[in-house]
Amino acid sequence: MNSLFFQRPWLLPVLILLGLGVGLDTLQRWQQIQLSQLQTLRQQQAELVTLVAEADFWATQAEQARRLRVTLEQQLWRSPTSGLAQAAVQSWLERLLRQFNLDHLRSQVATPVIIANEFPMWAVDMQIEGPFQPTLFYRLLEQIETNPQLTVVQNWRVERRVPDQPGFVSLRLRAFVLQEGGG
Amino acid sequence: MTRREAPIPRSRCCFRFIDLHTVPRAERLNALTLRLAQHSPFSEANHCAVIVKQGAMTWSWASATGSATALPIAIWQPKPIKPLIRLVKHDDGFEAQQWQEGHLRASQFWSSAPNEAAWQRFCRGIGLSEVPPLPEATSLPLLKPWAKNHLRQQLQNAKRQQQLLWTGVGLLGIFFSEALWTAVATYRQVNQLAEQVDEQRRRAQATLVVKQEAQQNHAVAQQLLALQPPRQLPLLMTVFQQLPPLNTPRIVSWEAIGDRLNVTISVLNPDPQQFVERFQTHPRFDQVSAQSGPLEGQLSLQMQVIR
Numbered sequence: 001m002n003s004l005f006f007q008r009p010w011l012l013p014v015l016i017l018l019g020l021g022v023g024l025d026t027l028q029r030w031q032q033i034q035l036s037q038l039q040t041l042r043q044q045q046a047e048l049v050t051l052v053a054e055a056d057f058w059a060t061q062a063e064q065a066r067r068l069r070v071t072l073e074q075q076l077w078r079s080p081t082s083g084l085a086q087a088a089v090q091s092w093l094e095r096l097l098r099q100f101n102l103d104h105l106r107s108q109v110a111t112p113v114i115i116a117n118e119f120p121m122w123a124v125d126m127q128i129e130g131p132f133q134p135t136l137f138y139r140l141l142e143q144i145e146t147n148p149q150l151t152v153v154q155n156w157r158v159e160r161r162v163p164d165q166p167g168f169v170s171l172r173l174r175a176f177v178l179q180e181g182g183g
Numbered sequence: 184m185t186r187r188e189a190p191i192p193r194s195r196c197c198f199r200f201i202d203l204h205t206v207p208r209a210e211r212l213n214a215l216t217l218r219l220a221q222h223s224p225f226s227e228a229n230h231c232a233v234i235v236k237q238g239a240m241t242w243s244w245a246s247a248t249g250s251a252t253a254l255p256i257a258i259w260q261p262k263p264i265k266p267l268i269r270l271v272k273h274d275d276g277f278e279a280q281q282w283q284e285g286h287l288r289a290s291q292f293w294s295s296a297p298n299e300a301a302w303q304r305f306c307r308g309i310g311l312s313e314v315p316p317l318p319e320a321t322s323l324p325l326l327k328p329w330a331k332n333h334l335r336q337q338l339q340n341a342k343r344q345q346q347l348l349w350t351g352v353g354l355l356g357i358f359f360s361e362a363l364w365t366a367v368a369t370y371r372q373v374n375q376l377a378e379q380v381d382e383q384r385r386r387a388q389a390t391l392v393v394k395q396e397a398q399q400n401h402a403v404a405q406q407l408l409a410l411q412p413p414r415q416l417p418l419l420m421t422v423f424q425q426l427p428p429l430n431t432p433r434i435v436s437w438e439a440i441g442d443r444l445n446v447t448i449s450v451l452n453p454d455p456q457q458f459v460e461r462f463q464t465h466p467r468f469d470q471v472s473a474q475s476g477p478l479e480g481q482l483s484l485q486m487q488v489i490r
Contacts, residue, residue, distance in 0.1 A: 009341065011347035018357040027362045027441070034369040041376045048383040062393045065400035072407040087362040119322075138416060145414045153415045160435040160449075167435070176410055 075150045075175040082112040082122055089124045092149075093173075097128075100140050101121040105130035112177060120179040125154075125172065131166035132158050144173060151175045191231075191250070191327065195276045196244035197224060198257070204390040212337050215239055219334075231255055235286050239333070251335060257287060258330050260323040268306070270297070272320035278356035279305045296320065309355040311366055373451040380421040413488045419468075423445060425461050425468075434479060439488075446484045462486055 005012050051058075079085035092111040097103055106129045112122035137158075144151055153175050160167035199222055206214045211234065219230050223243040229251040233240045242255040256273065263269070263282050271278045277296050281289040289309045293301060299317055306314040384391075418439070426432045426448065436447035448458075455473035462471040462484065471486040 010348055013345065013352050016352050016354060017348065020352065020359050023212050024355065024362055026357050027359070027366050031362065031366045031369060034366065038369065038376065041373065041380050045380050045383060047377065048380065048387045048444045051387045051390050051394065052383070058390055058394045058397055062397035062400065065404060068404040069400045069407070069481050072404055076407075136212050138419070141218070141419075147417060152411055153413065155440045156415060157438040157440065158434070158436060159416055160433075169252065 003015065026084045048095045052087075073178065076121070077124075077149045077175055079122075079177050079181045085112045085122050086110075086124055089126065089175045089177070092147075092175075093126055093128075096140070096143060100136050100143070102130070102136060102140065115176075122177040122179065124177060126175070127175070128169075128171040130169060132160070132167075132169040135167055141171075149175070188253050190259045191244050191249045191253050192275055192290050193273050193278050194294065195248045196242045198255075198287070199241050199243075201232075201239050201241055202286050203234075204236075206273070211239075212334075212341075215241070217335065219243065223275050223364060230334055231258070231332045233258070234285075234333045238424070240287050240330075241334075252332075254328050254332060256325070257290070258328045260289070261326055262329050268309075268311075268315060268318075269317045269319045270302075272322045277320050282337040343440070344473075362364075413490055415439060418488060421465070421467055425465055427457060429484070433474050434478075436441040436483075437470055438468065442488050442490070444484075444486050444488050447476045448482050448484065449476075449478075449480055450482060451480060454480060455482070458482060458484055 037151040077085065077088065079088055085136075086109055093107055093109060097105060097107060106127075108127045110125040112124045114124045115121055141153065141156075144153060153170045154173050156169065158169050160165050201215060201218050201222075201283070202461050203214060210412075215232055215234070219228075219232070219241060222228070222241075222334075225243060225245040227245055227246040228243045229249065231242045232459075243259070244255070257280075260271070262285065264285060266283045267280050273279060276292055278293075279289075279302070280287055281299065282306045287304075291305045291308075295299045295331055297305070297317070302317040304315050419437070422434075422444075432448045432450040434446060435449045437447040450471040459471050459473050467489050468486045468490055471484065473482055474482050475481070476483045
């Protein structure tokens with residue numbers, strides 16, 4: 001080995017140069033990775049500092065959001081099974097029509113359908129059709145929309161083909177039923 | 184090389200023509216160095232080598248005799264162009280020289296004038312079959328040297344090359360050290376910051392949980408709110424209020440699907456522009472359009488209800 005370096009005196013410095021070059025390149029790559037990590041950490045640190053400073057804000061937000069959620073959930077219908085949900089909605093609808101002497105309107109309650117949400121919930125669609133009596137109908141509409149259990153008017157249509165004759169009303173409602181014990 | 188440096192006298196150096204024609208050109212300098220070390224009778228010697236086609240004319244002398252930059256006297260004296268054998272008279276003796284192809288191939292020194300027998304031995308020694316008569320010794324003037332010390336030049340080049348390489352090593356070493364220092368400093372900074380971030384994360388954990396809870400509850404609340412379309416009775420009241428008071432309009436058809444509302448109105452001489460302008464200016468309605476209804480004297484209005 002010694003004679004090799006003696007016969008080729010340029011070999012040792014060239015090898016060292018190569019080694020240093022490779023080492024320098026590796027170091028620079030490593031440095032880039034370190035700098036990238038540093039930037040990420042600084043960003044995380046800034047976010048955490050902001051988060052800690054906003055502790056009171058988030059506590060208030062959490063309480064408000066929780067109250068709103070509880071209030072909204074309390075407005076939902078509740079039932080352990082889909083069958084009972086459909087039955088409860090049907091009873092409510094029949095009671096309502098009787099209350100306004102609108103028994104002559106045709107009503108129909110569809111099978112509950114599960115809707116995608118944060119928790120298991122059914123949508124129960126209803127359909128009411130019949131002659132349009134404005135006064136009674138608007139009172140019925142008010143009663144539906146102010147019902148403590150969330151029932152929404154999805155679509156309603158009044159048609160009056162002959163101006164002086166009573167029109168025809170078609171009303172589609174939807175009740176949202178939260179599965180009890182499911183969420 | 185300076186011309187003032189005194190030539191090395193022939194009596195103080197030994198000459199040898201080293202044949203290198205079998206050695207590859209790239210290896211000649213190394214081979215020459217080894218051969219010189221083998222042949223030199225001096226423990227510490229300086230050498231002069233003039234490399235030619237077939238080999239090298241070499242002179243060696245003791246370090247004490249002269250410096251490495253000096254040249255032997257033969258290089259200061261004129262060299263013959265044609266091949267010849269000559270007897271040169273020096274201040275301190277006589278030298279027999281054999282020249283071929285412009286190169287000094289053999290040389291022998293005597294401190295006194297050689298006799299016939301000595302001359303004959305020299306001639307036999309260089310391989311002559313016929314011994315020429317002993318020539319008369321000639322004194323030669325000292326002129327400009329006709330060759331450089333290639334060995335020294337090569338060594339100087341090699342030394343310069345080495346110096347350049349080692350300078351490169353040094354410079355790259357400095358860059359490397361600086362880069363290493365920076366990288367290590369960054370590494371320490373990253374570790375330090377990572378510890379700080381961990382600590383802050385522990386402290387912020389409770390707030391993070393509260394934030395996630397708030398966001399989750401907010402998202403659920405928004406989903407529940409999205410289930411409720413605009414209430415129809417207040418909407419109906421608003422539409423009635425927006426209808427122009429003249430011409431006694433009446434609603435003949437009403438269809439509300441989500442946020443879209445289609446209303447057909449029975450009215451005398453309907454002016455679509457008037458209706459659109461009235462509804463468009465109301466903050467609850469957007470994208471209002473109007474067109475003729477299914478029957479004469481009817482106008483269909485379409486609009487988006489803003490919650």
